[in-house]
Amino acid sequence: MNQLTVAKFGGTSVVDAEAMSRCALILEENPNTRLAVLSASSGVTNILVALASGEQLPDARTALLGQLTEIQQGILNSLDKPEMLTRHIEDILVHIKELSDSAAISPTKALHDEIVAQGELMSTRLFVELLRSRGTPAVWFDVRKVMRTDDRFSRATPDLANLQAEVEKELAPLCANQLVVTQGFIGAAKDGRTTTLGRGGSDFSAALLAEALNAVAVQIWTDVPGIYTTDPRLVTAARPISEISFSEASEMATFGAKVLHPATLQPAVRQQIPVFVGSSRAPESGGTWIRNETDSQPLFRAIALRRNQVLLTLTNQSMFQVHGFLAEVFGILAKHKISVDLITTSVISVSLTLDSGAELLTDEVREELNKHCHLQVEHDLALIALIGNRMSEVSGTSSQVFKALIDVNVRMICYGASSHNLCFLIPEADSDRVVNTLHQELLPA
Numbered sequence: 001m002n003q004l005t006v007a008k009f010g011g012t013s014v015v016d017a018e019a020m021s022r023c024a025l026i027l028e029e030n031p032n033t034r035l036a037v038l039s040a041s042s043g044v045t046n047i048l049v050a051l052a053s054g055e056q057l058p059d060a061r062t063a064l065l066g067q068l069t070e071i072q073q074g075i076l077n078s079l080d081k082p083e084m085l086t087r088h089i090e091d092i093l094v095h096i097k098e099l100s101d102s103a104a105i106s107p108t109k110a111l112h113d114e115i116v117a118q119g120e121l122m123s124t125r126l127f128v129e130l131l132r133s134r135g136t137p138a139v140w141f142d143v144r145k146v147m148r149t150d151d152r153f154s155r156a157t158p159d160l161a162n163l164q165a166e167v168e169k170e171l172a173p174l175c176a177n178q179l180v181v182t183q184g185f186i187g188a189a190k191d192g193r194t195t196t197l198g199r200g201g202s203d204f205s206a207a208l209l210a211e212a213l214n215a216v217a218v219q220i221w222t223d224v225p226g227i228y229t230t231d232p233r234l235v236t237a238a239r240p241i242s243e244i245s246f247s248e249a250s251e252m253a254t255f256g257a258k259v260l261h262p263a264t265l266q267p268a269v270r271q272q273i274p275v276f277v278g279s280s281r282a283p284e285s286g287g288t289w290i291r292n293e294t295d296s297q298p299l300f301r302a303i304a305l306r307r308n309q310v311l312l313t314l315t316n317q318s319m320f321q322v323h324g325f326l327a328e329v330f331g332i333l334a335k336h337k338i339s340v341d342l343i344t345t346s347v348i349s350v351s352l353t354l355d356s357g358a359e360l361l362t363d364e365v366r367e368e369l370n371k372h373c374h375l376q377v378e379h380d381l382a383l384i385a386l387i388g389n390r391m392s393e394v395s396g397t398s399s400q401v402f403k404a405l406i407d408v409n410v411r412m413i414c415y416g417a418s419s420h421n422l423c424f425l426i427p428e429a430d431s432d433r434v435v436n437t438l439h440q441e442l443l444p445a
């Protein structure tokens, strides 16, 4: 029976040779793990994004390239500088410098993705060498051969039918009897140009590849031993959850729990592939299993927070009893590929939040919307999502929540569409305090 497992290692898990060695051990102890999907070493993608922006002055560019070289050379040094790989990494660093110089003259979206993708290309090369140096043979695989996407650079969408066919042809035979190491986060458009799937996208890559390989499990190895009741960096009393359903974990990821990229669970749900989240620093600590069904279904399971939210209020005095206003507004947003999160309506207005931040709300979009309505835009808001079970079916749920929010200006509330969440928008300045209070009140130890 096929027991193939896919393991994804995030940035902190591959930050240096020591961290990479811990990942190697995890793979060596799990011979069924045939595909390792890697992020760039922690910090690398941020440096590459800065270089790709084209906004850095020459001195700043040199400093960034220096930092990048230091991270990669640190790993090479621990590997005793294998000659071929050292030359290869040096070539990539020169290539990044040349691309960054071009971006400083004329930054383009395609150039951005070409630059940013180099992080994953380097970490995977280094990791294969580290495995070999430990006597664990592994092959390096360029994921762009199978991860074909559209050409929406920096937010590309994979072509799933093509992925399935290419994985069967190119990747599955390789994984049949050896360990394969490949890149998360990156892909290629039809014309071969490199694309990326959005920040944090390696989780999504791993889940997509697991689906295409018909894997029995996906392991997401990160810097925390599982999914916590809320971000442990925010609330010290947060604690790991041993088991959580796909529905609950999807809500958490969607509403800001950074531990999983929001799209990660879509492929897992389609194929019912259990997902494990654990710490590569302490694999023995266990972690969280995400499955279709869980033993416990608590009313309140977790709290997620998303900062930097934008609230649009669209008002049209003649909206009352007029057909088609909402269709027009959503048509404009859909045309510009802006996805909407929360919605509330009144007789003459509709308020909605954007999950993509303000950058997609271009002058062109504003102008188009203004033709149909008066547009008000509010910033500095945070979205808090309470995640749980049967929340809209249990009396008193909302009163428990809002009792804890007595001194907060709740700007918008969404409740009832799903029994797994209750979301509201508050001033960002209050968000840390509110998450802490809610955790204390609703998720006491």
Ligand code: ADP
Binding pocket: 009, 010, 011, 012, 013, 039, 200, 221, 222, 223, 224, 226, 227, 228, 229, 230, 231, 232, 233, 256, 257, 258, 259, 260, 302
């Ligand atoms: P990686 O580089 O491995 O992908 P990320 O930084 O993307 O790791 O995700 C792990 C981080 O997610 C944790 O360090 C933690 O601060 C944050 N996080 C946010 N919400 C949660 C949560 N509910 N449970 C666990 N971690 C969370």
Ligand code: ASP
Binding pocket: 010, 011, 039, 040, 045, 046, 119, 184, 185, 198, 199, 200, 201, 202, 203
């Ligand atoms: N390296 C990419 C990022 O930092 C993708 C990932 O880590 O998942 O966003």
Ligand code: MG
Binding pocket: 010, 200, 203, 258, 259, 260, 261
């Ligand atoms: Mg991540």
